[in-house]
Amino acid sequence: MSRGQNTSSTTSAANAAILAAALVFATLPLWADKGLVFLAGIVMVQIVFAVSFNLMFGLTGLVSFGQAAFFAAGAYTAAWLGRAVPELPFLIFCLAGGLVGALLALLIGVVALRRASGIYFAILTLALGQLVYTLIGKSDALGREDGLVGIKRPVIDLFVGTLDLSIGDRYYYFLLVACGILLGLLWWVWHGQLGRLLAALRQDAERIRFFGVNVRRYREIAFIISGGVTALAGALVAPWSQIITPAIAHWSYSALPILFCLLGGASRFWGPAVGAIVFAGLEYATRTMVGVSELIVGGALLVVVLAMPGGIVGTLSLLARKLTKNGKERLNEQSA
Amino acid sequence: MVRTTRRNALKLLGVGVAAGALGMPWVRNAQASGPYKIGFLGSLSGPAESLGAPMLEGVKIAVEDINAAGGTNGRQLELVVRDDKAKPDVGTAAARELVGEGCSMLLGVVSSAVALAVSAVLQQEDAVLITCAAHSMRLTKEDFNRNYFRITDNPFMRQRAQAHVMAERFGEVTTWGGLIPDHEYGRSTWECFDNGLKTYYPELAKAEPTISKPVMTTYGGSDYRNFVASAMRDPAVGFFVSAYGGDAITMYQQALPYGFFKKKHPIVDAANEFIVARAMKENFPEMWIGSHWYSGAFTGNPMNDELARKMTERTGIKFLDGFIGEGYSAVRAYAEALKTADSGKTADVIKALEGLTFDSPTGKRTIRAEDHQTIKPVVLYRVRGASNADGIEVVEHRVIDGATVIDPATPGVKLTF
Incomplete structure (x- = not known):
């Protein structure tokens, strides 16, 4: 078996896994209870949240501890517009949410990326994220600490008719499609020219600077894309959960995508997605173990992170390579 | 090796549908009979x-x-x-x-x-x-x-009943402040208590109460000392507190070294039942607590x-x-x-x-x-730390007929005073 065939078989297995996951998400409302369907919707949004975060973390090599601020900016913008100007199309609310997130990323990026990198960048983004959290909690228009409750699911005008997404599982399928499109966009960025340049920046920013590349500018671009897509994910979640509270802007919410990346593997595009699914599965499985649930989830995560430095996807990939190599050696021995 | 083919995709879909048919615990179900x-x-x-x-x-x-x-x-x-x-x-x-x-x-x-x-x-x-x-x-x-x-x-019933008892029992205490969690419940309780003071003091104590702007606290915090210090600076003598659960335990314990409970009296607690009292035992300061149910009141x-x-x-x-x-x-x-x-x-x-x-x-x-x-009846009791086996004692309790203090039924309309 040639090296090309090895790669091909690994890719084929990965594609099959992605297809299987997509099928599970797509068929979930047919066989699962409402609670699980609701959770799956949240997980889909969190996958977009984590993958967009990983554009900064895994690809560009910068840790933002304030990512939840973008998520909250998108969610609150869409929900607030939905109340203030309900006659506007829902897609405008989503786009506005994404735009506000991107603008916020631009502003934070201008401050945080000018001189800071590494831990200083992380602390600066954490501080600015907490500022957003505090502002939301003090804002009467945004419901202060109680948040915005009773957010309606939209009716979309399709020109030839309307589609009421509040009926049945329609909004779930809308989320599925929207998250799929956003993940497609992130895939394109990750695997395209920009993605390769960002990966090079992570590996050796100084060398890239010598090539005449404006390093800060490209980091800002990555930050804006990451912030914008995260905000779009936030805008999508508001009508799904039908409530948003300042908790989604809190630093502990910013820790979620970091956790997903470490769990699933930050070096792979789908790593954070796997992390988000595994984390949700752990939480769901232990939800009735009141008082010990957090201990079990935390302990399990600790074991995975310590035992699998490359995350679940990295480790599985390593195992697959070893198995293929062993199989090839056995085949050679038999042939001999 | 698994190839991504239409056949494999259909197999996966089949597994999903079969899971539904087998009635796994997380599978959608309906309650038609049985319990x-x-x-x-x-x-x-x-x-x-x-x-x-x-x-x-x-x-x-x-x-x-x-x-x-x-x-x-x-x-x-x-x-x-x-x-x-x-x-x-x-x-x-x-x-x-x-x-x-x-x-x-x-x-x-x-x-x-x-x-x-x-x-x-x-x-x-x-x-x-x-x-x-x-x-x-x-x-x-x-x-x-x-x-x-x-x-x-609800707060209209309970907090106004608490204000009623304060006007009746502590007519000389006409300055009031509050330590209120900055969320819907906290604001709701304060609005009703505030209204109760303004209603019952002129009627029962023949005095106009002076009510300070309440100190708004955080929910789920671990350090309430700044809020307590702000309350200490407040000239109000009587205090209404609607922090609850673990927050109230933390806040009351942190308030003790400030001499808060010596300077401020009476204290009206919105709804902590015996939770904080059991935690602080003999250190628990005397206060009037609103309760959902007190067994001693319905013997x-x-x-x-x-x-x-x-x-x-x-x-x-x-x-x-x-x-x-x-x-x-x-x-x-x-x-x-x-x-x-x-x-x-x-x-x-x-x-x-x-x-x-x-x-x-x-x-x-x-x-x-x-x-x-x-x-339903509104229940209040006066509790304090004691040197007995329980560490606390109920000094007295009051049961107020709910029908006499309930708000008019106005569903869909915001409560205004």
């Missing part, structure tokens, strides 16, 4: 755990009592429990999950923010919720919906006495929290409603609950048909 399923949704972890856990005990005792007596309509009650962690998003997810498991009759909920969030999705999920402690006035006013019921009193009521006996047997605790009585009462209300709504369908249950009069540990209660607010 009536009741979903408990409450704070079983986090700062409000000390409020949610006793509520669940009351629920369990009621379910056991009803099942031991043959159930309702010959059908047993089955309890499914979920923790809302006092977080609105977790609460709505848990409520949806409970409904998905066939529990369209929900009860519990400590936090007003959770109650408001869950209440907003009840009609969409075709479920009904009876809250046992959530006090926000919005629930029966501007955010009212027909699928929501409150089994206990002679067989349901009250039996509930108190069972709960003390289980826990060894003498001073029982009112949340127990409310959890117990909510199950009793459902059981009584199911006698006429034997289908267990949400629309039938709502209809049966509206205007329902039923027995509870505080005596007969009636759920007002218009706004689903229950008419």
Whole structure:
């Protein structure tokens, strides 16, 4: 078996896994209870949240501890517009949410990326994220600490008719499609020219600077894309959960995508997605173990992170390579 | 090696459908016969755990009592429990999950923010919720919906009753301040107490009260010293506090070294029952506490006495929290409603609950048909630390007829003073 065939078989297995996951998400409302369907919707949004975060973390090599601020900016913008100007199309609310997130990323990026990198960048983004959290909690228009409750699911005008997404599982399928499109966009960025340049920046920013590349500018671009897509994910979640509270802007919410990346593997595009699914599965499985649930989830995560430095996807990939190599050696021995 | 082919995709789809057919535990199901399923949704972890856990005990005792007596309509009650962690998003997810498991009759909920969030999705999920402690006035006013019921009193009843007692007993204390958590419940309680002071001081104490702007505190915090220091600077003598659960324990303990309780008197606590008193024991300062249910106030009521006996047997605790009585009462209300709504369908249950009069540990209660607010007695007691085996004592208690202090039923309309 040639090296090309090895790669091909690994890719084929990965594609099959992605297809299987997509099928599970797509068929979930047919066989699962409402609670699980609701959770799956949240997980889909969190996958977009984590993958967009990983554009900064895994690809560009910068840790933002304030990512939840973008998520909250998108969610609150869409929900607030939905109340203030309900006659506007829902897609405008989503786009506005994404735009506000991107603008916020631009502003934070201008401050945080000018001189800071590494831990200083992380602390600066954490501080600015907490500022957003505090502002939301003090804002009467945004419901202060109680948040915005009773957010309606939209009716979309399709020109030839309307589609009421509040009926049945329609909004779930809308989320599925929207998250799929956003993940497609992130895939394109990750695997395209920009993605390769960002990966090079992570590996050796100084060398890239010598090539005449404006390093800060490209980091800002990555930050804006990451912030914008995260905000779009936030805008999508508001009508799904039908409530948003300042908790989604809190630093502990910013820790979620970091956790997903470490769990699933930050070096792979789908790593954070796997992390988000595994984390949700752990939480769901232990939800009735009141008082010990957090201990079990935390302990399990600790074991995975310590035992699998490359995350679940990295480790599985390593195992697959070893198995293929062993199989090839056995085949050679038999042939001999 | 697995190839990505249409055949493999169909196989995977088949596995999913087969899982549904095999009836796995997480698979969608419906409740047509068998036991009536009741979903408990409450704070079983986090700062409000000390409020949610006793509520669940009351629920369990009621379910056991009803099942031991043959159930309702010959059908047993089955309890499914979920923790809302006092977080609105977790609460709505848990409520949806409970409904998905066939529990369209929900009860519990400590936090007003959770109650408001869950209440907003009840009609969409075709479920009904009876809250046992959530006090926000919005629930029966501007955010009212027909699928929501409150089994206990509300801030209009309780905080105005507290203000009434203060005007009656402490007419000379005319300056008042507050330590209020900055969320819906906190603001709701303060508005009602403030209004009560303005109403009853001129009437009973023949004096106009001077009311300071309250100190707004955080929820779930660990350091309340800055808030206590602000309250110490306030010239107000009497203080109203509506922080609750773990927050109240932390705040009261941090307030002790400041001499807060020596400088400020009387203290009115909105709803902490015996939770903080049991934690601080002999160090607990004297205060007037609002309660959902106090067994000592209803001695002679067989349901009250039996509930108190069972709960003390289980826990060894003498001073029982009112949340127990409310959890117990909510199950009793459902059981009584199911006698006429034997289908267990949400629309039938709502209809049966509206205007329902039923027995509870505080005596007969009636759920007002218009706004689903229950008419029940308001209970207050004066508690302080003591050098006895329990470390605390109830000096006196007051029971006020709920019908005399209840707000007018105005569903859909914001409460204004």
